[in-house]
Amino acid sequence: MDERILKWLFDISAAIDEIESYFENSEKNFFTYKQNTMLKRAVERDLEIIGEAVNRIITRDESLAAKITNSKAIIGLRNQVIHAYDNISDENIWSILINHLPKLKTEVKALIAKYHQ
Template identity: 55%
Template structure:
């Protein structure tokens, strides 16, 4: 696996870890999330990072296995 792909996979992992950290010690309730604009924006940004990294990986290596990447 080339270095660029490793960096993009790391970006995906870090974004997932970051999103999970936003909810530590809190109940995961949709209404609480909807009311918390800062958390919503932070989660949205991390989803953008994940999507962009996944797109770059698939563009460079179309056969790369990223389960449910298109969703």
């Protein structure tokens, strides 16, 4: 595997770990999240990093798009956060954190394990 792709996979993994660290000492609570602007911006920044890394990965090797569930949607979210910041839905971001990030974490860790030998 291209070393750059492996680096970007590690970037995704680090961003997911960082998001998880924001909730280490507290229960994941949507209403607390919604009221904490600094937390929301930190999560959005990590989602930007994830989206940019996924974009670079599938641009470099299109076959990996099939191994990262919703890769196009991840890139679309990145674009929305960056270019349509005034149209970000807290509910949508929260749903991604709860429902989609755990699966992405599993997929990325599997890809790293497969290609980092």
